[in-house]
Amino acid sequence: MSDYNPAKIEKKWQDYWLENKTFKTDTQDKSRKKYYVLDMFPYPSSSGLHVGHPEGYTATDIIARYKRMNGYNVLHPIGWDAFGLPAEQYAVKTGTHPRETTRANIDHFRRQLQALGFSYDWDREVDTTDPEYYKWTQWIFLQLFKKGLAYQADVPVNWCPDLGTVLANEEVIDGKSEVGGFPVIRKPMRQWMLKITEYAERLLEDLDELDWPESVKEMQRNWIGxxxxxxxxxxxxxxxxxxxxxxxxxxxxxxxxxxxxxxxxxxxxxxxxxxxxxxxxxxxxxxxxxxxxxxxxxxxxxxxxxxxxxxxxxxxxxxxxxxxxxxxxxxxxxxxxxxxxxxxxxxxxxxxxxxxxxxxxxxxxxxxxxxxxxxxxxxxxxxxxxxxxxxxxxxxxxxxxxxxxxxxxxxxxxxxxxKLRDWLFSRQRYWGEPIPIIHIDGEAKPVSEEELPVLLPEVDTYKPSGTGESPLANIDEWVNTTDPETGKPARRETNTMPQWAGSCWYYLRYISPDYEKAPVDPELEKYWLPVDMYVGGAEHAVLHLLYARFWHKVLYDIGVVSTKEPFQRLVNQGMILGEMEFTAFKSNGDYIPAEEANGREDLERISLTEDDVEKKGNDFVLKGTDITVEAKSHKMSKSRGNVINPDDVIREYGADSLRLYEMFMGPLEQVKPWSMRGVEGVYRFLRRVWNMMVDEQTGELNKEVQEAEPTKDQLRALHQTIKKVTDDIENGRYNTAISALMVFNNDALKWDTRPVSILKPFVLLLSPFAPHISEELWCRLGGQHTIAYEPWPEYEEKWLQSETKVYAVQVNGKVRGQIEVPADKADDKAYVLEQAKSEDGVKKHLSGGELVKEIFVPGKIVNLVVK
RNA sequence: GCCGCAGUGGUGGAAUUGGUAGACACGUUGGACUUAAAAUCCAAUGGACGUUUAAGCGUCCGUGCCGGUUCGAGUCCGGCCUGCGGUACCA
Missing domain, CATH: 3.90.740.10 (Valyl/Leucyl/Isoleucyl-tRNA synthetase, editing domain)
Known part of the structure; x- marks a missing residue:
């Protein structure tokens, strides 16, 4: 009952946050410094979240919570990149309207994200398939058209007979469709193109000012070519x-x-x-x-x-x-x-x-x-x-x-x-934004802005028309219309926009999701742009980010936005792979070394457990033999059966543990393998934190937790932790921040008295990482309100100092001993050198020869050179 | 091929500007608790060798490989090897 019970406290605080709208942003409040921290919004697929989503989302949530506690006005929104092929393919198969599928998937995603305790402002969700949203996507298209940046051309396109549709270059991999792997041939077709090439030079030049990973900038430079x-x-x-x-x-x-x-x-x-x-x-x-x-x-x-x-x-x-x-x-x-x-x-x-x-x-x-x-x-x-x-x-x-x-x-x-080519912008699909154009006597004419949105009509079948046109082409009463200006008969454009369209500008809509006169409220845009921190997968390094930059620059040119670039700082999270797998290979019944198995399909593959193998040199081998085996973490995939479902992890260990583990695994940017044992490790840590403060039997605070004066050692432990955690969050090193919190907790568990004045700041430090347990402990330590807006603790230099300093003493570059000197003499070269030379281990190594040089690095090391 | 990134214990990783390599965590081993197990707690844990009744102590090796700079290199420089990501007839 009084044990650490994540299921109970996490539900409690999630409900509290939602009911109190704890994370609602007052976008009008310009009295404070702003911070806009953005996640790449997800495509709400039917399979729900995978563990890759919470990785980036936890990182941004930590930043958002940290910035709030530092007094910033924080904008931290989420939404749905909800147009997409899977919902349409499902519709073709079952007749279910993609809207229904999408709505259900969004509800599922929302529940999952809320179960992770992310501090999003849930009152500003955007959904790219919402007519109120795509009205503005269409509006932006009209501006592109008016500027001559949208044009039609007969271009050989990637025609995929099996999907009955045309694919963009990026959807074709090795001559096959990315979805389904069907063959793709080239066929000329009338298409809408966007003239991104006109912006090539600016897209290239402005990269220099961005605080992005060098690799992403370089990829964009190469792409622009x-x-x-x-x-x-x-x-x-x-x-x-x-x-x-x-x-x-x-x-x-x-x-x-x-x-x-x-x-x-x-x-x-x-x-x-x-x-x-x-x-x-x-x-x-x-x-x-x-x-x-x-x-x-x-x-x-x-x-x-x-x-x-x-x-x-x-x-x-x-x-x-x-x-x-x-x-x-x-x-x-x-x-x-x-x-x-x-x-x-x-x-x-x-x-x-x-x-x-x-x-x-x-x-x-x-x-x-x-x-x-x-x-x-x-x-x-x-x-x-x-x-x-x-x-x-x-x-x-x-x-x-x-x-x-x-x-x-x-x-x-x-x-x-x-090298950059113009952007093939039409898709012959149903589930996308209709392109707001009508054709009169073969002339393309923009739909007037007052008539937006051009709504997606209801259709009987979602099957492609088969001629390459979208299913919209089959709805005569929709396709055939009249030009409201002249009354002439007109034909609606049946192409829809690609999925990239909605994601090109969504970061603007979050700022003023209900604004009715423009994509974004110009007053608020000036305050909130650019996005200060943008986190997402490296797979979007080129296309999404280039397309969004292109649109942003067009919007800049027509005065909709006031910054040249949308995303000031970008971080790519690395992929999370499945657990390490050991595989042995057999050919005709006999084991063969792993290095001979490369690329061979004719071999029998045998999955091994950790106990079956041992390390020999640089390789793993079958225990007791010299037969090397493959030791590798693979991408998570349904076919491989190594997918980790976040729901299962939450059920067993709680959201705080999942968040903490994903941050503790290693640097955010790095590719790293999943380990269920690692999750258990951070879960144990949280439980130890709980037990450090809460009595298992009574559920009250521990008897060690007291309103007592802290000792110098306790103050030092706390302030060192404040310094380390603050510094690490500022620099995106969440793994080492957590490690510092662990070090503190290990210390605190040894204390007979745990002063409340020490524990409270510690809970504050923990809260961006593990918000639920932190809210609960904060409350039990006497906190009156949510922890979310409590001021972030500051360290004081005076508590960091210890009374003595340790010097490592080297002789000819090798450590031969340590000396401890009083802090006030730590910078006294003569004193330290004298102490160093009289240390037993050092003395021994000095006796052999003549002392020729003494290196003294204050506060760190002494090196004595002997000949 | 070209461009970018990375190689550290059994594993994930740490080491902020060159200054005690292996923090923290997992795993393993031993111990405590238990009728027993799980959980929990405590201890040890890079390798080799030597030494001590013992806790311990000592020596050497060690950050992909070879070489260099330096009092001192995981970190800097040169040359390779391997892995990952991107890109590929771009004139």
Whole structure:
């Protein structure tokens, strides 16, 4: 009854927080410093929370609670990224409206999150599928359209016949659909695109100011992929056309011995001669049919055909053949290249295969063996004509000189190209935001803002239309409408938006979830933005974060928000893997070493327990043998059966233990394996904390807990803990903060008297991590209100000092003894050295030789060097 | 291939600027309590060797590998190896 009973106290305090709206944020109160701490909101899947969710959510909850106790006005919201394919696929199968499925899943998620004791303001949930929310998602689309940033184009898209829908590049993995693993082929289709490329430079530049992990910034930089070079014009021989190419190596132009056009390039048609036409057409058709999978598989083997046409190399004046090959991509640069086989690996491979000439124009390698691509060491050769010579120049100087010449002759110009492509924004699905556009006589016209939201209509079937259009296309009475302005018959856009749309701006809606005049109240936005801390999975390092930054910048340009960037600080939590598994491998009944098992499917896999194995050298082996086994933690997955359900953990150990364990496992950012024994460890800690204060028998406070004057040692223990925990929270080191709390508790358990004035601050320190037990203990120690807004304790330097200091004494860098000196003499070099030299263990090692050097590091160490 | 990150006991991890490597926790072993078990509590716990009646003491080795800088390196520098993540014909 009086034992630590998480089930009871956690329910009690969760109810208390909800009933009292303890964590409701007064967004209008601008008198205090604000802190906006945000979680990446979850997709409410039918399987509920997994243990990865509480990891990031606990970290942000600790920060939110800590900041509140430090007097900040804290905004800590949660919501639902609720559009998504699974609910739609379920609808196709069962006929259940995705809205129903989604609602049930959200309720489930909400209950689970509340059972974890997170201090969200539950009055500002957002749900991307709520018409009141997606009204503003559509509104933002209209602004994009009006700025010319949303346009339609016929683009080859990833058509997945089995799903009956089109997939975005990021949903296609190795030529198969991410969901279901169905084959994907390329098919041209009319699509909405967002012109993110127009923002490429700003998206790149503004990364520098962000307090984000360097790895994420680097990934975004690579994704944007800025290259500097030149556009150069090559006249086509015999017809009045020029081919524009982009190159980062204009210096190698004298080595351009042929040209290549992408199969989709518009000039292919014109340039191809009659004798080559059938061959070229066949090649084009083959390339168009190739799926992404085929393209990657054929990666190594470059193919192409000669068009029969020639261009003139403007530097050499020579005629060079024009080829078509799919190693040149239409989507990058100009879709055409000048091929310099001597100094580009791809061109070299291609030239070798089709016996095209290879000319050396940069000295330093052997172009008969491989392409020489070193730009540091090379020196230009064979590169001169009547007007310009690059011979003898290093690469960087040569680029400058040739660019000047090209520009003067109007043959080319300095140019920058990005890998980043425009964002394919339409989906042929039901369960997404309708794109607010009507088509009149083939013209796209935006729905007026007053008519938003364009609601999702009810449908009879959620099956894709099969033609590639969404199920919306089958509802005639919805599709066919009239233009309210002119009364002309119009057709509604049947495409819906991708799931990314709703998550691009949700952090704005939290600030003023009921505001009716704009996505966000402009007055409040100025106070609350940017998000101070954003925590989520590394899988969103590029796409979500790039798309959200893009929208934010557009909103900045039209005056909706006042900051250039949405998320000032970003932290990625690492994945939690399943428990460590040991596996032995058998081939034909005999055990074989684990390193031979790599990638083999024909082996029998035998799961082992910890008792079956032992460590030998760097490997684990079957006990008593030399047969190595695999020791590995795997990703949690249903198929592997190693998924940990947070509900089960809470039932057995309580939410405080789950929270504490997930933080204690190791650094937040790191990938780490789950261990049920580890959960038990922190559970035992919480129980010891409980028993340190509460009497098991009576349920009253322990007899050791007294209104007594604390001793110096007790004050030191407390203030050291305050310092350590405060510092660790500030720096995101939750694991070591918890360890400090454990150290304190281990100490306190040894005390005969536990002064209330020491215990209360300790409970405050514990509360962000384990809020339920802390509220309960706080209450029992005489707290009148919730602990949530009690001031965070501050340490005092004077209590940290001890009366003596310990020096380690080294001789030639090896520790040979320790000395304890009074604190007031700790910085007295002569005194400390004298003590050090007379220490027994040290003396022994000094006797062998002559003392040549004495190193004294105040407060830390003494090192005596002997020869 | 390229870019980024990481390798520390049986395990997760700690060591804030170069200053006593292994905090804290798990596991294991031994002990107390118990008729017994669980739970709890106490103690030991990087490895090898030596020494003492014993608690103990001592020596050497040890942070993926090889080398360097330094009085002193888990930490800094150079060269590798392995694992994880991202990306991949980007001209």
């Amino acid at each position: 800025k290259s500097e070079g030149a556009d150069i014009f090559f006249p086509v021989d015999g017809i009045d056309e020029t081919i524009e190419v982009f190159t980062t190596r204009p210096d190698t132009i004298f080595g351009a011995t042929y040209m290549v056009l992408a199969p989709e390039h518009e000039l292919v048609e014109k340039i191809t001669t009659d004798s080559q036409r059938s061959e070229v057409d066949a090649y084009k058709e083959e390339a168009a049919r190739k799926s992404e999978l085929d393209r990657t598989e054929l990666n190594r083997d470059k193919t192409g055909v000669f068009t029969g046409g020639y261009a003139i190399n403007p530097a050499t004046g020579k005629q060079i053949p024009i080829w078509v090959a799919d190693y040149v991509l239409m989507g990058y640069g100009t879709g055409a290249i000048m091929a310099v086989p001597g100094h580009d690996e791809r061109d070299w491979d291609f030239a070798r295969r089709y016996e095209l000439p290879i000319v050396e124009v940069v000295k330093g390698g052997d172009v008969t063996k491989e392409a020489f691509i070193d730009t540091e060491e090379g020196e230009l050769v064979n590169s001169s004509n009547d007007e310009v010579s690059l011979d003898g120049l290093p690469v960087d100087k040569a680029i400058k000189r040739i660019n000047e010449w090209l520009e003067k002759k109007n043959l080319g110009k300095y140019s920058v190209t990005y």
